[in-house]
Amino acid sequence: MSTIRPTVAVLAVVARSDQVLLVRRANPPDQGRWGFPGGRVEPGEPYREAALRELEEETGIAADAPALITVLDFIEHDGEGALAHHFAMIAVRCRWLAGEGLAADDALETRWFDLAEIATLGTTASVKVEFLAKIVLDSR
Known part of the structure; x- marks a missing residue:
């Protein structure tokens, strides 16, 4: 039995006009890939x-009006098939208020993308980026 416990984390999916904000990750998992800003939920933090x-x-x-989109499991195994990581990622739609996006903390860069641009990212994007972007942009 694995001693690895699921990690609860969030993804902030922010739309502005016909684009969503992505960051290129500085650290594992998904180091160097484009994905939504996010990270671990702290103990006691909604x-x-x-x-x-x-x-x-x-x-x-700056954003407000966070609302649940969905919860995604990201489960990875090592070369021998043992559980390496398990993240329960809570995707949250946030309403953009202000700011252009300046990379800080564990983001290498930030950029606003439309769906056509996201479709060209291929393996340089994290899993489910296009799926979540479509949900948010199609629901406007």
Whole structure:
């Protein structure tokens, strides 16, 4: 039996006009890939507050009105098949208020992408980026 416990984390999915904000990750998992700002939920911290905090820490973007989109499991195994990581990622839609996005904390860079640009990212994007972007942009 594995001693690895699932880690609860958030993804802040922010739309502005017909674009979503992505960051290129500085650290594992998904180091060097484009994904949504986010990170671990701190003990005692509601997931909505965690999403707004992570968004501000990584990008300087101000947002409000966090709302649950979905929860995604990211489970990875090592070369022998043993569990290496398990993240329960809570995807949260946030309403953009201000800021352009300046890379900070564990983000190498930030950029606003439309769906056509996201479709060209291929393996340089984290899993489910296009899926979540479509949900948020199509629901406007």
